[in-house]
Amino acid sequence: MELTVRHIDLSMGEGKRARTVLSDVSFSVPDGAFCSLLGESGAGKSTILKVIAGILLQDGGSVLFDGAPVDGLPAHRRGLGFVFQDVRLFPHMTVEENVAYPLRMAGAGKRERLARAGELLERVQLPGFGPRRVQTLSGGQAQRVALARAIAAAPAALLLDEPFSGLDESLRDDMRSLLLRLHREDGLTVLMVTHDANEAIMMSDRIVALDGGHISQIGTPEELYRRPATAKIAACFGDCSVLKGCVESERFILDGIVLPALGIGDGPAVAVVRQGDCLLSPVGEGHGTVPAGEAVVRCGVYAGAGYLTRLDVAGQTLTVPTASLPDPGEIVPVRIDGKGCFVFSA
Numbered sequence: 001m002e003l004t005v006r007h008i009d010l011s012m013g014e015g016k017r018a019r020t021v022l023s024d025v026s027f028s029v030p031d032g033a034f035c036s037l038l039g040e041s042g043a044g045k046s047t048i049l050k051v052i053a054g055i056l057l058q059d060g061g062s063v064l065f066d067g068a069p070v071d072g073l074p075a076h077r078r079g080l081g082f083v084f085q086d087v088r089l090f091p092h093m094t095v096e097e098n099v100a101y102p103l104r105m106a107g108a109g110k111r112e113r114l115a116r117a118g119e120l121l122e123r124v125q126l127p128g129f130g131p132r133r134v135q136t137l138s139g140g141q142a143q144r145v146a147l148a149r150a151i152a153a154a155p156a157a158l159l160l161d162e163p164f165s166g167l168d169e170s171l172r173d174d175m176r177s178l179l180l181r182l183h184r185e186d187g188l189t190v191l192m193v194t195h196d197a198n199e200a201i202m203m204s205d206r207i208v209a210l211d212g213g214h215i216s217q218i219g220t221p222e223e224l225y226r227r228p229a230t231a232k233i234a235a236c237f238g239d240c241s242v243l244k245g246c247v248e249s250e251r252f253i254l255d256g257i258v259l260p261a262l263g264i265g266d267g268p269a270v271a272v273v274r275q276g277d278c279l280l281s282p283v284g285e286g287h288g289t290v291p292a293g294e295a296v297v298r299c300g301v302y303a304g305a306g307y308l309t310r311l312d313v314a315g316q317t318l319t320v321p322t323a324s325l326p327d328p329g330e331i332v333p334v335r336i337d338g339k340g341c342f343v344f345s346a
Ligand SMILES: Nc1ncnc2c1ncn2[C@@H]1O[C@H](COP(=O)(O)OP(=O)(O)OP(=O)(O)O)[C@@H](O)[C@H]1O
Pocket: 012, 013, 021, 039, 040, 041, 042, 043, 044, 045, 046, 047, 048, 195
């Protein structure tokens, strides 16, 4: 099913405390696609998910399923599966009763419910867990049960709010693979909230970036990674340096550092430089890189595969991976790969 939100506005809080939480939010998740809603804490990600689910009612705009407005439909009639960040299994029910709950609501008989719960528990790799109490589950197991419950009634789309946030990295990885497998096997339309940009690019066909309640970019993972629309998006994909300087004649200038800034008008600007696309080397070296000037070494730290050397650029820090640690105070040549360097008007 195609999910669409069109011009959604929503304010929360009363009187003087009222504040805009969503402002003119519009996007679509095509039928069978995996879409991530990406943004920092407070961006409005959970709120838009709740509006789609019918848990919150928007002030303006519309939610459409396959092109038809569903604004008048209560949550339980929207036919969606929902996985919450805090799992929310029913504590008084067994694992299989939790998984079978949506089928009970749909009027299925006990035999059918239990058979289906058994199948679903197999699919989430928890065979035999049916009779267990939910209090005996680990965090990862509880998330699997929540996922099984969310898909039990063959939902038209699956909404997930930071479903892996409480899990350690290896469990997160297992859960990502499991979710992607279920998505592909069932052709499910999925909308997942995450603040982890790398998770979003690994899993999604499309990413919707939210910032302060409005959309800052919609695109494929590659579009957001290679052509980020804002400094925040450029900076969210891992280790990078953010420098505040000035653009003059399509060149970002900060002290001894000059970076390409094609298409950016003169004036104050922000440059985001991805660490992996920076190096210190004599002029002429470094495949794909161009000279960016010189800077003074401030300090460095050991980082396993090499060192991270911090350079001082007009009191700001440019971090560059290096094979050895230059001496503090040394003036070093910097080269930059333009693919990992993004300049935005401030
Ligand atoms: N009931 C409420 N009353 C007032 N403000 C609220 C309410 N619920 C959420 N907000 C505010 O709306 C904004 C968006 O909240 P939301 O939970 O959607 O953000 P989020 O992007 O999901 O953040 P996180 O990643 O931290 O969960 C936040 O600033 C939050 O404080």
